[in-house]
Amino acid sequence: MNFRTAAMLSVFVHASSHGAEDPNLTRCVEQSAADIKELVDISQWTISSAPTSIVIESKFEMTEHRIVSPALGQEEPRTTKYRIELQFKPKLSKEDFLKLAKQRMEHVVMLRYGATSKAEWAQAAKFLKDHPLPRYDTIDVVGKSYSVYLISNDLSSITLRPIERYAEAKGVEARIDHVFWPLAN
Secondary structure, X not given: OOHHHHHHHHHHHOOOOOHHHOHHHHHHHHHHHHHHHHHOOOOOEEEEEEOOEEEEEEEEEEEEEEEEEOOOOEEEEXXXXXXXXXXXXXXXXXXXXXXXXXXXXXXXXXXXXXXXXXHHHHHHHHHHHHOOOOOEEEEEEOXXXXXXXXXXXXXXXXXXXXXXXXXXXXXXXXXXXHHHOOOOO
16 A cells, blocks of 8 residues: 555645646656556566556567457467556546446457457457546546546457466556555545
């Protein structure tokens, strides 16, 4: 649990009412990025921040195996770096959250059980990437609530190798949890 980040959010975010263009929120995001840097091995990861997001990317490469069609046994391997993006966005209403969760599940099923074509697979993967659910909910702001979204290239239809690097990437996500979970209601 990182109390410095909690204090920064309390001071900076509660003074905010304008979101993305608010310098207080930007400072809060920058402080969160600094806290994350203290928790990860910076010889293996790069960390940068923008006014409403933080990007954590591996310096090592992994092989990504995408299942295109389980029935045909087709996979598409490619080399990539593990990327985590944390986005600060206004909180969704309960109705919007449930609607989005249902839409995402339909696309997860398509990826997990095989799309009928590469185009269908790409469409489902793009939807999941473009429409995330919040990981950390809710950070209160005067008159407004924020959620923090964790977006990574770890989709349910992708296997990342070597497994040791994948485990390291999931460990980084777990350390990020220690920065934000104490702040979420």
